[in-house]
Structures are given as structure tokens and as C-alpha cells.
Amino acid sequence: MNFLKQTLATIALCFALQYFLPWWTLAIGAFAAGYWFRNKGIVSFAAGFAGVALLWFATALIIDLQTQSILTEKVARLFPTKTPVLLFVLTAFVGALPGGFAALTGSLIKSNR
Amino acid sequence: MRPFATAVSLLVTLTLLYSLNRGWNLGSPIPPLGKFLDPFHGFWQNAQPGKPINEVKSIPGLRGKVTVIYDSIRVPHVFAENDDDLYRAQGYVTAVDRLWQMEFQTHAAAGRVAEILGPVALDYDRRQRRLGMVFGARVAVDKMTGNPTTKVEVDQYTAGINDFISSLSYEDYPFEYKLLDYAPEPWTNLKCALLLKSMAQTLNMGEKDLEMTNALTLFGKETLDILYPDREPIGDPIVDNAGKWNFTPIKLDSVPLALPNELVSLKPFEKSSPDIGSNNWAVSGTKTASGSPILCNDPHLSLSLPSIWYIIHLNSPTVNTMGASLPGSPAVISGFNDSIAWGMTNAQRDLVDWYKIQFKDKTKTEYMSDGQWRAARKEIETFKVKGDKDYIDTVTYTHHGPVVFDESFHPERESSHFAFRWIAHDPSKEALTFHKLNRAKNHAEYMSALDHYGSPAQNFVFASVSGDVAMRIQGKYPVRRKEEGKFILDGTKTSTEWKAFIPNEQNVMYKNPSRGFVSSANQHPVDSTYPYYVGATSFEAYRNRRINQVLNASTNIAPKDMMALQNDNYNLKAAESLPVFLTHLDESILTDSEKKAVSALKSWDYYNNIESEGASYYEAWWRALVPMIWDEMDSAHVATWYPTTFNTIRLIKTKPQFSFFDLVATPEKETATEILRKAFSKGVAMIDEWKSKNQKDPQWASFKDSYIGHLLRQEALSYHVISGGNSSIVNAHSRTHGPSWRMVVSLEKNGLKAWGVYPGGQSGNPGSPFYNNMIMPWTLGKYFQMHFVSSPEQLGPYKFSSTQLAPAK
Numbered sequence: 001m002n003f004l005k006q007t008l009a010t011i012a013l014c015f016a017l018q019y020f021l022p023w024w025t026l027a028i029g030a031f032a033a034g035y036w037f038r039n040k041g042i043v044s045f046a047a048g049f050a051g052v053a054l055l056w057f058a059t060a061l062i063i064d065l066q067t068q069s070i071l072t073e074k075v076a077r078l079f080p081t082k083t084p085v086l087l088f089v090l091t092a093f094v095g096a097l098p099g100g101f102a103a104l105t106g107s108l109i110k111s112n113r
Numbered sequence: 114m115r116p117f118a119t120a121v122s123l124l125v126t127l128t129l130l131y132s133l134n135r136g137w138n139l140g141s142p143i144p145p146l147g148k149f150l151d152p153f154h155g156f157w158q159n160a161q162p163g164k165p166i167n168e169v170k171s172i173p174g175l176r177g178k179v180t181v182i183y184d185s186i187r188v189p190h191v192f193a194e195n196d197d198d199l200y201r202a203q204g205y206v207t208a209v210d211r212l213w214q215m216e217f218q219t220h221a222a223a224g225r226v227a228e229i230l231g232p233v234a235l236d237y238d239r240r241q242r243r244l245g246m247v248f249g250a251r252v253a254v255d256k257m258t259g260n261p262t263t264k265v266e267v268d269q270y271t272a273g274i275n276d277f278i279s280s281l282s283y284e285d286y287p288f289e290y291k292l293l294d295y296a297p298e299p300w301t302n303l304k305c306a307l308l309l310k311s312m313a314q315t316l317n318m319g320e321k322d323l324e325m326t327n328a329l330t331l332f333g334k335e336t337l338d339i340l341y342p343d344r345e346p347i348g349d350p351i352v353d354n355a356g357k358w359n360f361t362p363i364k365l366d367s368v369p370l371a372l373p374n375e376l377v378s379l380k381p382f383e384k385s386s387p388d389i390g391s392n393n394w395a396v397s398g399t400k401t402a403s404g405s406p407i408l409c410n411d412p413h414l415s416l417s418l419p420s421i422w423y424i425i426h427l428n429s430p431t432v433n434t435m436g437a438s439l440p441g442s443p444a445v446i447s448g449f450n451d452s453i454a455w456g457m458t459n460a461q462r463d464l465v466d467w468y469k470i471q472f473k474d475k476t477k478t479e480y481m482s483d484g485q486w487r488a489a490r491k492e493i494e495t496f497k498v499k500g501d502k503d504y505i506d507t508v509t510y511t512h513h514g515p516v517v518f519d520e521s522f523h524p525e526r527e528s529s530h531f532a533f534r535w536i537a538h539d540p541s542k543e544a545l546t547f548h549k550l551n552r553a554k555n556h557a558e559y560m561s562a563l564d565h566y567g568s569p570a571q572n573f574v575f576a577s578v579s580g581d582v583a584m585r586i587q588g589k590y591p592v593r594r595k596e597e598g599k600f601i602l603d604g605t606k607t608s609t610e611w612k613a614f615i616p617n618e619q620n621v622m623y624k625n626p627s628r629g630f631v632s633s634a635n636q637h638p639v640d641s642t643y644p645y646y647v648g649a650t651s652f653e654a655y656r657n658r659r660i661n662q663v664l665n666a667s668t669n670i671a672p673k674d675m676m677a678l679q680n681d682n683y684n685l686k687a688a689e690s691l692p693v694f695l696t697h698l699d700e701s702i703l704t705d706s707e708k709k710a711v712s713a714l715k716s717w718d719y720y721n722n723i724e725s726e727g728a729s730y731y732e733a734w735w736r737a738l739v740p741m742i743w744d745e746m747d748s749a750h751v752a753t754w755y756p757t758t759f760n761t762i763r764l765i766k767t768k769p770q771f772s773f774f775d776l777v778a779t780p781e782k783e784t785a786t787e788i789l790r791k792a793f794s795k796g797v798a799m800i801d802e803w804k805s806k807n808q809k810d811p812q813w814a815s816f817k818d819s820y821i822g823h824l825l826r827q828e829a830l831s832y833h834v835i836s837g838g839n840s841s842i843v844n845a846h847s848r849t850h851g852p853s854w855r856m857v858v859s860l861e862k863n864g865l866k867a868w869g870v871y872p873g874g875q876s877g878n879p880g881s882p883f884y885n886n887m888i889m890p891w892t893l894g895k896y897f898q899m900h901f902v903s904s905p906e907q908l909g910p911y912k913f914s915s916t917q918l919a920p921a922k
Contacts, residue, residue: 022151022283024130067161067162070161070881071160077828078830090150101126101129105119
């Protein structure tokens with residue numbers, strides 16, 4: 001349950017930050033959610049990872065659908081990913097990884113107190 | 114308390130953020146993945162839905178309101194209240210669609226590609242600087258800003274581009290900036306000049322001086338004249354005005370032609386493709402169905418994405434003009450206005466010389482000129498290199514121009530130094546030409562506009578609503594003695610320098626010739642009675658004659674006939690050579706697949722259409738044949754130059770025993786017959802190999818495999834296209850080159866009508882539906898009507914979206 005709450009909070013916070021600020025602010029959002037929910041390290045990492053992954057995946061998917069994959073297909077071929085599906089996975093993963101570690105850091109600081 | 118774990122986790126987080134925020138080079142460059150893949154700011158934001166977006170933009174410095182209406186193929190129709198705003202808006206809207214391309218092309222012209230792509234481009238960059246590209250652009254920008262009219266025009270155009278650049282944040286950057294991880298820099302007037310010089314480099318740097326010098330030494334003058342005649346017996350020059358050149362030409366004092374006797378070991382730069390050329394023609398009302406002239410133009414260039422041209426319609430109280438513009442240069446370059454239409458083809462002429470320089474000593478600070486030591490100038494060139502430290506190069510300039518090759522740059526085994534004299538280093542005022550052409554009302558004003566034009570020299574076709582058609586070959590042409598400049602020149606004497614230039618009024622031109630049309634397709638410019646020596650690397654021999662045959666035979670011409678002619682795939686070269694080639698074969702000794710090839714060739718109608726198999730067999734035969742004939746050149750180990758297609762075929766027909774038909778590598782003595790037979794077998798083998806590799810029939814379009822490549826040579830952003838045509842054919846679409854803009858203008862009295870198309874799209878953004886939308890219509894020979902109107906209201910039914918540019922309050 002706490003995992004789900006933290007995941008949703010990460011999505012909301014990161015969306016708000018990213019809407020205006022550069023990509024790396026996702027770490028601030030995931031960190032804050034990790035700090036707030038005092039989950040166990042592994043749960044916090046998973047929530048941060050999942051939150052950012054979902055946010056990035058969904059946003060990319062909406063753009064892809066609105067634009068009939070016009071650029072997705074080209075960029076997928078530019079990368080070793082080759083297929084759009086793998087490009088979505090890569091996109092989600094690249095955001096999720098620092099998201100997960102930022103959330104872990106947040107939860108660890110909390111447990112320090 | 115877990116301070117250690119916390120610290121590790123924080124460190125991992127920060128390391129990840131850092132690593133994903135910067136690019137890496139792991140064999141191939143990788144963009145900063147976090148930045149690039151971020152769906153809120155990264156490449157995803159460059160994907161465009163293709164729905165109309167109507168915008169209002171506030172532009173500081175604009176004097177009035179500018180309305181920009183985009184039609185269904187995203188041609189901007191720009192309506193401004195004054196010329197300042199018009200050119201500012203042109204800069205702005207062009208940058209909206211083409212900013213990355215404009216900057217990349219001018220970086221390439223200026224030798225600054227290593228800044229973006231790293232050390233791999235350094236050699237290219239040094240070449241550009243050593244050819245004096247920036248030097249030439251500086252001279253040009255001085256002229257451009259020295260004239261009040263063109264100064265305002267270029268200043269405003271530059272300001273408009275910068276208005277757009279300063280409105281951008283990372284998520285708005287064109288796709289390629291994100292991919293390569295850099296940012297646009299402010300535009301400058303110098304960049305406009307660099308673009309012009311890069312066109313001059315493509316079109317007017319053709320020369321074969323080193324190659325001719327080597328050929329002279331290797332083969333002797335008599336053979337040289339057989340291999341490379343100044344005038345091939347083709348006929349049909351652009352202007353045939355025999356016996357009517359009624360002017361007194363400039364005469365130079367006579368100096369005997371000094372023939373060099375040496376081999377130059379330098380490896381000349383890769384030349385512009387011989388497929389660079391163009392067609393243009395104008396038929397007068399006597400030959401058209403409407404009774405009004407029709408003008409056509411299709412410039413043949415390397416086909417790339419983003420496309421080289423950008424269609425635009427410019428309207429202000431002083432001008433109403435439309436046509437193809439070059440992103441990075443103000444005004445319309447090939448187009449029309451309410452009264453006239455014009456277009457260009459390249460006018461080949463020898464506009465480059467290499468002078469052998471005698472330096473006093475190794476410091477290269479002084480060189481000999483007419484018995485005196487003259488001071489050389491040194492220019493220090495600094496190159497920024499991505500991922501590496503700056504590179505410093507010193508270029509020595511003589512009064513001829515820069516010494517391109519030296520100990521530090523591609524010296525090969527050559528110890529001599531040669532200075533590079535190029536017409537495009539000279540001051541000229543092309544910007545004023547286009548400013549005036551865009552506004553010209555009649556033939557006289559077209560003539561006056563062209564008077565300012567220097568380089569790159571072009572064949573300017575003209576037609577007017579009032580019924581005139583004309584052709585003028587305009588450029589700054591040095592007056593040359595016979596054969597002067599064909600070989601390397603002695604830089605210690607001033608007698609062979611460019612002393613005088615052909616006066617404008619003595620350039621090759623005519624108006625309303627009796628045959629009822631004018632045309633040019635890069636052939637020899639003029640009949641043999643023209644009183645100046647005319648030389649060039651080569652002249653085209655086939656397209657022009659096919660065009661003239663069709664135009665001569667046509668009456669009641671409609672615009673659709675002219676579109677058909679621009680897309681004409683008739684292979685005159687094959688029609689003139691294949692029947693002869695076939696007579697040399699001995700059909701009794703052919704293999705099965707060779708017999709199939711012969712029957713494909715015999716049943717071929719000489720059209721390089723998409724499905725023609727005969728065209729593929731002919732092409733394969735030709736490709737095998739040429740290097741076999743000229744194997745003497747390849748085995749010479751110095752730079753040489755293959756004779757022209759026309760001359761090669763002529764020698765096969767008229768001199769089958771010519772010594773060059775002997776293969777150097779074999780003990781036997783071959784003649785044209787043996788060479789043709791060997792090449793035939795090799796060509797058929799080439800096709801068989803292709804067939805087994807591709808598992809399909811060798812239809813011409815598949816075999817040719819035309820390709821329109823993105824400027825960064827990324828396959829994913831490029832297209833293979835199925836289309837007919839080839840070099841030497843009116844539809845001059847070879848594998849990588851072809852008609853980069855097709856325009857047909859019917860100059861009717863009750864309203865001029867025009868059509869155009871090019872292989873690409875108005876947007877340079879690979880994420881836009883307008884990136885490639887014209888490629889398919891172009892390959893099918895279809896055109897888009899140009900909605901040429903005089904007010905925004907008239908565009909009602911064609912409007913797709915609009916942008917209002919308003920002065921900042």
C-alpha cells in the first residue's frame with residue numbers, strides 16, 4: 001500500500017517539476033517522495049523506479065500516439081534499440097534508474113534520524 | 114543509522130544524473146541519454162502531430178504587423194507592411210523550419226564541423242579554410258553591407274533568424290541539436306555570405322589543372338587534344354548567334370602559351386559530382402497553347418534532407434514574389450513575380466587557376482613575382498574540436514590567393530607550392546541581383562539586375578508576361594588567351610594572371626530567338642564565332658539536345674507538356690551508343706545470361722523508366738567499360754581525369770584502334786571490340802551478382818537504388834526512392850543527385866500560374882509530417898500549384914495554419 005502511495009506521489013511530484021524544469025529534477029521529486037514515505041530501502045527504490053518509469057513511459061506514449069509514431073520509428077532506428085518498443089523501454093529505464101536511487105537515498109536519510 | 118549506505122546511494126544517484134546529462138563516445142557518439150530521452154524536453158518534443166497551429170509571436174524591432182499564412186504543403190506566404198519587416202520575417206520563418214540545416218551548412222562552409230562532430234572532421238575543416246572560404250565570405254559580406262539596399266535586407270534577415278533563436282529553450286531546439294548535444298549560436302551576416310560561397314564551391318570550383326598538367330606530361334599535347342578537346346563536335350550551344358557578335362572584344366597582349374612539363378604529385382580534392390548541373394528553358398507564346406510564355410527550371414544538386422530549397426512567397430508594398438529560396442540567404446533565388454519569371458542552371462567555365470609559387474626560403478614569407486620578392490601574408494586559423502584541444506593552422510596567402518597544400522597539409526610527394534586563384538574570392542554583389550530580380554518588371558530590369566552578378570556564374574533564363582523570353586550567361590569571367598589556365602601556371606610571372614574580365618554586355622546572351630525558345634543544360638555556352646576563349650572541365654552533351662529536340666518538335670505547348678519534359682527519361686546517350694556497342698559483340702560465343710542481356714538490350718526503348726531492365730544492363734556495361742578504357746589513367750599514380758562520356762563514345766565510334774583501348778595489364782593488344790566484349794561480360798556478371806544478392810529482377814529503379822540522405826548521413830533519417838532517370842538524361846536523377854527543385858511557370862496575361870515540387874519537404878524536422886511529404890509526388894512527376902496571390906484573404910481555401918508576427922509592445 002505504501003509502495004503504491006509513494007509511486008503515485010513520485011509521479012505527481014516529478015510531473016510538476018519536469019513540466020517546468022530540466023530532466024534531472026526528477027531526482028528531487030523521487031527523493032522527496034522517498035523521504036516522506038519512510039518505506040524500507042528496497043520498497044522505496046522500487047517506488048521511485050516505478051514512478052518515474054510510468055511517468056516517462058506514459059508521456060512518451062501519449063506523444064507517440066498524437067504524432068502517429070513519426071519520430072519514434074526514426075529514433076528507434078538511430079539507436080541499437082531498432083524497434084519503438086525497446087525505445088520506450090530505454091526511455092522509461094533511463095528516467096527510472098536515477099529515480100530509484102534518488103528515492104532510496106531519501107528513505108535512507110529518513111531512517112538515519 | 115546508515116550513513117555509509119546513504120552516502121553510497123547519494124553518490125550513485127548523482128553519478129547517474131551526471132552521466133546521463135552528458136554525451137559519451139563509445140566507438141560511436143551517444144547523446145546525453147537523460148536529456149535526450151526525457152519526454153518533457155528531449156527528442157519526443159520534436160514529434161509534431163501535423164495539426165494546424167495558429168500562433169501569435171511578438172518580435173521586438175518589428176515595425177508593423179506581419180501575417181504569415183502556411184498553405185497545405187507548409188509554404189509560408191509572408192505579407193509585410195514594409196521591406197524591413199518582410200526580410201526580418203523571412204529570416205524568422207525560414208529559421209522556424211530550417212535552423213539546424215542553415216547553421217550546419219554555414220559551419221561546413223566555414224570549416225567548423227569539428228566543433229560539432231569532433232576530430233573526424235578536422236581535415237575537412239582545414240581544407241575549407243585553406244581554400245579561403247571564410248576569406249571569400251568576408252569579402253562578400255563587405256560588399257553586401259556596403260550597399261544600403263542589401264545592407265538593410267541582410268541585416269533584417271539576420272535579425273529575424275536571431276529573433277527565433279533567442280526565443281528557444283532546450284525543448285524547442287531542432288532535433289539534430291539534441292542528438293549531437295549542442296546549441297544554436299547567434300546568426301551573423303557573414304553566415305549569409307558563407308552560404309553563397311558554399312554554393313560557389315559546389316558550382317564554380319570545377320577545374321582539372323593538375324590533372325591536365327599530368328596528362329600533358331604523360332601523353333603529350335597531340336594525344337591530350339584528342340582526349341580533351343576544347344570543343345566537342347556536339348552542336349546546340351546555349352546561344353547560337355554565329356557571326357553576329359558585334360562588339361570589340363578585349364585583347365590581351367600576346368604571350369606564347371607556356372606548357373608545363375612536370376608531374377604534380379598532389380592529390381586534388383574530390384571534385385563536385387559531374388551530376389551537378391541543371392536544366393532551364395523558356396518557350397515563347399508562339400509555341401504554347403495559351404499564347405503566353407512558359408518558363409521551366411530544375412537545378413540538379415546532391416539530394417539531401419533537409420532539402421536544399423525552401424519555397425516562400427514574399428509580399429510587401431514594393432514586391433510580390435514567390436519561388437525557391439536558399440535557407441540562409443534572403444530573397445527568392447529561382448522564381449517569379451507578377452511580371453516575370455527566372456531560373457538558373459550552372460554555367461561551367463574555368464574559374465580556378467593554380468600558380469606555382471617560388472618562395473625565397475622555408476619561412477615562406479616572400480615569393481618571386483616578376484623578378485621581385487613580394488611579401489606573403491600569414492593567416493592563423495584556429496579550429497575548435499569537440500572532445501579535443503584547439504588546433505592551430507597557418508595558411509600562407511599570396512596575391513593570387515591561399516597556398517592550399519603545403520608540408521603540413523596533404524603534401525603527398527610534392528615539394529612545389531601552388532597558390533589557389535578562385536573567382537569567388539573576388540568582390541561581387543549577388544544579393545543586389547536577387548533583390549532587383551524579385552522586383553523586375555521586364556527584360557530591361559532583368560538585365561540591370563544581372564549586371565551586379567559575379568559568382569557562381571549561371572545561365573539565367575527569363576520570360577515575361579509581356580511575351581519576351583531570354584537567356585543570359587552571367588558571371589565574372591576572366592579574359593583568357595587560348596588554352597590559358599588549362600594547366601598549372603607560372604606564379605613568378607604576372608603575364609598570365611587575370612588581367613581583365615569580359616564586360617557584362619559582351620557576355621553570352623540573347624532574347625526572343627527565331628526558334629521560339631531558349632534553353633540551357635550545362636552544355637557549351639556559345640557558337641565558335643564568339644570572340645573569347647571558352648574552356649571548362651567539361652560540358653554536358655545529351656540533356657540539352659534532347660530538350661531542344663522535344664521543344665523544336667512541339668507546338669501548342671501546355672504546362673503539363675513541360676512537366677512531362679522535366680520528367681523525361683529518354684536516354685540519348687544510350688540511343689547514340691548502344692547500337693554501336695552491340696555490333697561489336699559476337700553473339701555466337703555468349704553465355705546464357707549474356708544472351709538474356711542482349712535480348713533485354715535489343716528490346717529496350719532507351720527510356721530509363723522505373724521498370725526498364727535494358728537500362729540496368731546498359732548502365733552496368735558502361736560502368737565496366739569506362740575504367741577499362743582509361744586504365745592508363747588509373748595506373749599513372751598521379752592525378753588524372755577521365756575524358757567525357759561524349760568523347761569516350763566518339764572515340765569508340767571513330768578510332769576503334771586508338772591506343773587507349775589496349776589494356777595495360779594484358780600482353781595482348783586490345784581494340785574497341787575486345788574492350789567492349791570484356792566490359793559486356795563484366796557488366797552482365799555485375800547484374801547477375803546483384804540479382805543473386807537482392808533476389809529480384811534488375812529493374813532500373815531497383816538497380817539504381819536512388820537515395821536521399823540526411824546531412825548527417827544517418828540512414829534512419831534518409832530515404833531510398835524508386836524513380837527513373839539518370840545522369841545525361843533530362844530527368845537527371847542518378848543515385849544521389851537530381852532535380853532538387855522543379856518549377857514550371859505559365860506567364861499568362863490574366864494571371865501567372867506556377868507549379869513546383871522538390872524531393873523533401875518544407876520542414877527540416879524529421880519529426881514533422883512536412884519533412885518528406887513531397888518526395889513521393891516528386892518521384893511520380895507530380896507538382897504542387899503555387900498559390901501566388903496578392904493578399905492574405907485570397908489564400909482562404911488553401912490556408913492550413915497561420916502565424917502573426919507583431920511588434921513587441
